[in-house]
Structures are given as structure tokens and as C-alpha cells.
Amino acid sequence: MTTLETIPFADLRQLHAGLEARFASVWDEVCRTSSFIGGPYVDAFEAEWAAYVGTDHAVGLANGTDAIALALTALGIGPGDEVLVPANTFIATAEAVAMAGARPRFVDVDATSLLVTPENCAPALSPRTAAVIVVHLYGHVADMTAMTAFARQHGLALIEDAAQAHGATWEGRRVGTFGAVGAFSFYPGKNLGAFGDAGAVVTNDAAVAAKIRSLSNHGRSDEDRYVHPHRGVNSRLDSLQAGVLSIKLSMLDSWTESRRQVAACYREALAGLGLRPPEPGPDSGSVWHLYVVRVAERERVRALLARSGVETGIHYPVPCHRQAAFADLPVEDLPAAEAAAATVLSLPFHPGLTRGSVERVADVLRDALDSHGD
Numbered sequence: 001m002t003t004l005e006t007i008p009f010a011d012l013r014q015l016h017a018g019l020e021a022r023f024a025s026v027w028d029e030v031c032r033t034s035s036f037i038g039g040p041y042v043d044a045f046e047a048e049w050a051a052y053v054g055t056d057h058a059v060g061l062a063n064g065t066d067a068i069a070l071a072l073t074a075l076g077i078g079p080g081d082e083v084l085v086p087a088n089t090f091i092a093t094a095e096a097v098a099m100a101g102a103r104p105r106f107v108d109v110d111a112t113s114l115l116v117t118p119e120n121c122a123p124a125l126s127p128r129t130a131a132v133i134v135v136h137l138y139g140h141v142a143d144m145t146a147m148t149a150f151a152r153q154h155g156l157a158l159i160e161d162a163a164q165a166h167g168a169t170w171e172g173r174r175v176g177t178f179g180a181v182g183a184f185s186f187y188p189g190k191n192l193g194a195f196g197d198a199g200a201v202v203t204n205d206a207a208v209a210a211k212i213r214s215l216s217n218h219g220r221s222d223e224d225r226y227v228h229p230h231r232g233v234n235s236r237l238d239s240l241q242a243g244v245l246s247i248k249l250s251m252l253d254s255w256t257e258s259r260r261q262v263a264a265c266y267r268e269a270l271a272g273l274g275l276r277p278p279e280p281g282p283d284s285g286s287v288w289h290l291y292v293v294r295v296a297e298r299e300r301v302r303a304l305l306a307r308s309g310v311e312t313g314i315h316y317p318v319p320c321h322r323q324a325a326f327a328d329l330p331v332e333d334l335p336a337a338e339a340a341a342a343t344v345l346s347l348p349f350h351p352g353l354t355r356g357s358v359e360r361v362a363d364v365l366r367d368a369l370d371s372h373g374d
């Protein structure tokens with residue numbers, strides 16, 4: 001009997017192959033200069049990231065959660081304010097609102113795209129609503145024409161959580177540039193990932209960038225290291241991470257192109273199976289962070305896939321408004337987010353996934369769906 005190789009959910013080792021010498025040179029340079037936090041690698045990456053996204057400023061931070069929290073604080077949003085947050089997101093989006101001292105107000109998502117829309121946000125508006133966070137989940141892009149109009153109409157600050165959408169576009173313009181601030185995570189598994197935790201904000205507002213920079217560095221003043229005009233936190237970007245990110249940024253567009261090709265392979269291989277993957281609309285340039293399908297009998301199908309060596313993930317099994325962490329908030333009835341949480345299944349997905357692996361996943365999935373009732 002031949003044992004088939006496991007198809008891993010992601011494969012960072014393959015992604016990094018061939019870049020080792022460049023990574024090692026960053027390590028050597030940091031050892032040589034002892035410039036561990038901030039410094040030339042951080043300055044360079046911030047400039048490159050701002051140029052890539054298309055904003056005047058980027059501020060490197062310790063992670064993507066802080067990026068959202070510090071963006072809110074810098075925009076003056078805090079205690080007494082409510083922030084609209086789609087319930088179908090990673091918990092960090094909501095956590096960041098709480099970290100800023102504000103209250104998340106969870107809203108439903110569109111049943112097809114699984115992303116936030118103005119129609120979902122409107123019923124949750126209250127006199128306390130100060131901001132809306134648009135999450136470009138799975139690398140897909142929310143309708144930014146509609147969401148920016150909605151935010152403007154209701155006088156809300158708009159923040160983009162682009163933690164899963166590095167380089168994605170709406171009508172040709174990169175995400176992160178539509179709201180007051182765009183927030184990115186560079187967690188290792190993201191489309192652009194560091195060798196540990198890292199994040200950044202982007203903005204065209206110099207004052208907001210300066211405030212976030214200060215907040216992330218103990219609220220320091222520019223002039224004097226031990227003068228603290230703001231009550232800040234420690235959320236700075238390390239030199240090693242910035243050096244790695246610059247190297248990986250030079251590869252990002254080709255990795256994104258590969259992701260798009262793998263997604264196209266999946267679309268073809270899974271056609272006719274009724275798996276309803278959320279698909280990007282015609283105006284959006286998705287960067288396909290994940291390949292998500294929807295399966296009614298998810299646990300049974302997932303177990304069969306695992307038995308055949310196909311690794312999968314679930315993003316996310318419990319919607320934010322049903323998490324114990326937010327049990328103090330009024331429970332909302334958000335049917336699309338709940339249906340998504342019950343059925344979404346993320347298939348193996350990374351830029352190096354071969355057509356053969358995609359076809360094997362599709363075959364196993366077809367058999368698993370056909371074996372219903374056995």
C-alpha cells in the first residue's frame with residue numbers, strides 16, 4: 001500500500017527556500033551594529049511599505065492587534081465610544097477596540113462575500129458610534145466605495161483591518177488607503193509575514209502617524225526620551241523583523257500572483273461541488289490569504305480529509321459575538337456570521353501549492369461529500 005504525502009495547510013519552509021543567505025545577512029548586520037529596535041532596517045521597511053501601499057506614512061509596530069488599537073486611540077476613539085466590527089473576523093479586531101477602551105458593536109456580514117456591508121452596519125448605529133472597522137477577510141476586499149460613503153454619511157472614522165490583505169486592491173487602489181488608518185499584521189503566516197510578531201499602520205495624516213509612533217514608544221516626545229506627553233505602550237518594530245520584511249516584500253507580488261493561480265486551480269477543480277467559496281467581486285483584486293469553502297457536515301468531511309493527509313483549518317469556528325470574552329455585550333442575532341462559523345473550512349493554501357495537490361484535495365473532498373450517509 002502506498003502512503004500519500006500529507007498536503008500541509010501552509011508551507012513557510014518552501015516559501016523561504018532560496019532566501020536564507022539574505023536573511024542571514026540581516027542577522028549579521030544587526031549583530032554588527034547592535035541596532036535592535038528601530039534603526040535603519042525599520043526606517044527602510046517603513047518607507048518601502050508606505051510606498052507599496054500608496055500612503056505618505058507607515059509606522060512599524062509590534063503586531064497587528066496593536067496597530068488597530070493604537071489607530072483608534074490616535075483618532076481619539078476610546079471610553080464611551082462604540083465601534084462597528086464585523087462578527088466574522090479574527091477576535092483581534094474586537095480585542096483591539098476593547099484595548100482602546102471603546103466598545104465593539106458586532107454587525108453581521110454579507111451571506112455571499114462574508115464581508116461587512118453598509119446594510120449590515122446601518123441597524124447597529126447609535127449616537128455613540130464613532131468608527132467602523134472594515135476587515136478584508138481571507139484576502140478579499142469589502143466594497144470600499146459603499147463603505148467609505150457609509151462612513152462619511154454617518155461621520156464615522158473608518159479603519160481598515162488589512163491583516164489578511166497585503167497588496168489587495170479595490171478599483172485598482174490598495175487597501176489601507178481608504179480609511180483614516182490602515183492596519184496590517186505581519187504574523188508569520190500572513191501573506192507578508194515576519195519571523196515573529198510584527199505589524200504596521202499606514203496613513204496619509206502626518207499628525208496621526210506621529211501620534212501612533214509616540215503611543216507605540218511609551219508615549220515619548222520626539223525631543224526628549226524621558227518626556228511622555230501621551231500615555232503609551234511598548235509596541236515597536238524590531239530591526240530583525242523589519243529586515244526580514246523588506247526581503248519578503250521584494251517577493252510579495254510574485255507570491256500574490258501564485259496565490260491567484262492556485263485559487264484559479266481550486267475554482268476549476270471544485271466546480272460543481274456546491275461549496276460556495278466566497279469569491280472576490282469584479283472591482284476587487286483579492287490576494288487570497290485563505291481558500292475557504294462551505295461544507296454543511298464540516299466535522300465529518302474534515303475528519304475524512306485528515307485521514308487522507310489533507311490538512312485544513314477553520315477561520316473562524318465561533319463568531320466574535322458568541323465568544324465568552326465578549327459575554328458582557330448584548331447578544332446580537334447575526335445569522336450570516338453564525339452560518340459562516342458553522343460551515344467554513346479553509347483548504348490547504350500557499351503560493352507553492354501544486355496543481356496536482358489541488359486536484360488531490362478536490363478528489364478527496366468529492367469522495368467525502370459523496371460518502372454522505374454511509
Ligand SMILES: Cc1ncc(COP(=O)(O)O)c(C=O)c1O
Nearest residue numbers: 063064065090092093163185187
Ligand atoms: C483579521 C485580523 N485582524 C487582526 C489580526 C491581528 O494581528 P496580530 O496577530 O499581528 O496581532 C489578525 C491576525 O492575527 C487578523 O487575521
